[in-house]
Amino acid sequence: MTGPDVSSPGAPASGAAGAPHRWRALAVLACTQFLLILDTAIINVAVPSIGEDLHISPTGLSWVANAYLITFGGLLLLGGRSADHIGRRRVFVIGLVVLAVGSAVGAVANSAGWLIAGRAIQGLAAALAAAAAMALVLSIFPEGPERHRALGIFAAMAGGGGAVGTVLGGVLTDSFGWRSTFLMNVVAGAVLVVLALRLVPEVREPRGRRAFDAIGAVTVTAGLGLLAYALVSTGDIGWLAGRTVGAAGLATLCLVAFVFIERRSSNPLVPLGIFRRRRLRTANILGGLAQLVLFPTFFLVSIYLQDVLGYSPLGGGLGLLPMSLVVIAVAAVSERLIARFGLDVVMTAGFVVLGVGMLWLSRLSAEGDFVSEVLGPTVVLGVGLPLVTVTTNVAATAEATDSEVGLASGLINTSQQVGAVVGLAVMAGVAAARTSHLTGDDPARLDAVATTAGFQTAFLVGAVVSLVAAAVAVRLRRVRPVPVGLATVSRR
Incomplete structure (x- = not known):
């Protein structure tokens, strides 16, 4: 049964902020984001135990992680646009249900094939839930301080998920076995579904449903999926391997075809005119560089x-917990910083802080300890992380009308996920190349000094990217509130 509208004719989409329980709804959405980011980190700790138990080769183990990244990155844009068309809470809940299903498959898997399938399903679920979750935040909270505060909380939970995942993965794997990392998602997914149905309002476009651009959806999903596949393959087979180059070529063809399809479609999945908005375009680039x-x-x-x-x-x-605590603390005050100094200033400062933290990390020593080598720079990164995440999310979505918030959230999530996959491929590749150069590809010569030198070079690359992003952010003018369209908000 559908409850009463909380928006009235002629009211802007921000009228959705009058929906009951909006802060409780944010808690559900932020906890889901925490869980999804946690899943990208937790598996790294459990992988050695998985390989030993199921007798999976190192290559097979890499695809336990990669299957999640490929489906997550490939389907984010489709997930965001689906949320606009068929209801944001509906897509969010579907994502949570699929997450529980994929996690159950992983928990009972007795072979590499079943485990990789479970991780791929989890990635599909993450794409649906993550894009819909941000779209719901944008719909429930109006443009301005309240939305900035909500996005700060959202960013804090996401940042915490990455660090907590490594800790929780170790605790669960050591105490209960690797299958417990999947069973945790089954329980968490079920609880979040119940809470979402009770506390999260449904948000729909006021217009009738438009025809869905199925051909565009297929081509962009194939293109992004193949691109993610090409990038994650570089760690196993290299940048110039036939499989990597072939996947990248097919990805390019699919994405070019998608552009032609969207230009001719009367109801495009992604109206290409959205990329003419300089704030949105620049914010997506910066969001990708941050990740x-x-x-x-x-x-x-x-x-x-x-x-x-x-x-x-x-x-x-x-060792990453101090950074997580700093992320939470800074994210909590990010709205006040934006209100006082302006979005562009806070964004630029955030990237400068990231650059400083990465430069500090590039001075790691093989003879040091946690306090002298890691604590300081990771705390600095903990300050920069929420500043760049909140500001790029705000800038990327500020110009979205009510019918575009799912699309805008899908775009920024896609930019961040592609940035993460590119970053892991590039920085891990740089570290490995530097170490190999020092050891002459002789494993017997591999030592802590050569390994640390590889890390130093990778973090130096990260510092350069951060400072380049800061220079780009300087050109991003202050984002002003943009009137958005109408929304119908109802509770079931």
């Missing part, structure tokens, strides 16, 4: 703590 730096940093710092400083997997994960 290009940040996502591989979690991975590389964790490896440094374990392989160089000798920490256990759990200890390596705990």
Whole structure:
């Protein structure tokens, strides 16, 4: 049964902010985002136990992680646009249900094939839930301080998920076995579905349903999926391998075809005119650059703590907890910083802070310890992470009308996910290349000094990218509130 409208004719979409329980709804949405980001990190800790238990080769184990990244990155845009067309809460709940199903498949898997299938299903679920979750935040909270505060909380939970995933993965794997990391999602998904149906309002376009651009959906999903596949393959087979080049070529063809299809479609999946908006376009580029730096940093710092400083997997994960606490604290005040200094200033400062943190990390020593080598720079990164995440999300969605918020959230999520995959491929590749150069590809010569030198070079690349992003952010003018369209908000 559909409840009463909380918006009135002629009211802007921000009227959705009058929906009951909006802060409780945000808690559900932010916890889901935390869970989805956690899933990208938690598997890295469980992988050694999975390989030993199921007798999976190193290549097969890499695809346990990659299957999630490919489907997540490939389907985000489709998930966001589907939320606009068929209802944002509906797509969000579907994503949570699919997450529970995929996690159940992973929990009972007895072979590499079934485990990879479960991870792929989890990636599909993440694409639906993540895009719809941000669209719901944008619909429930009006443009301005209240939305900025909500996005700050959203960013804090996402940032915390990456670090907590390594800790929780170690605790669960050591105490209950690797299958518990999947069973956790089954339970969490079921709880979040119940809470979403009770607390999250449904938001729909006021117009009747438009025809869905199925051909455009197929081509863009294939293109993004193949692009993600090409990027994650570089870690196994290299940049110039036939499979990598072939997948990249097919991805390019699919994406070019998508552009032609959208230009001719009367109801395009992605109206290409949206890319003429300079704020949106620049914010998506910057969001991708931020994750290009940040996502591989979690991975590389964790490896440094374990392989160089000798920490256990759990200890390596705990080493990232101080950064997570700083992320939460800074995200909580990001709205006030934006209100006082302006979006462009906070964004630029955030990227400068990231650059400083990465430069500090590039001075890692093979003979150091956690306090002298890792604590300081990761705390600095914890300050920069929410500043760039909140501001790029605000800038990327500020110009979206009510019928475009799912699309806008899908675009920024896609930019961030592609940036993360590119960053992991590039920075891990740079680190490996530097280490190989020092050891002459002789495993017997591999030591802590050569490994650390690889990390130093990778973090230096991250610093350069951060400072380039800061220079781009300087040109992004202050984003002003933009009137948005009408929305019908109802509770079932």
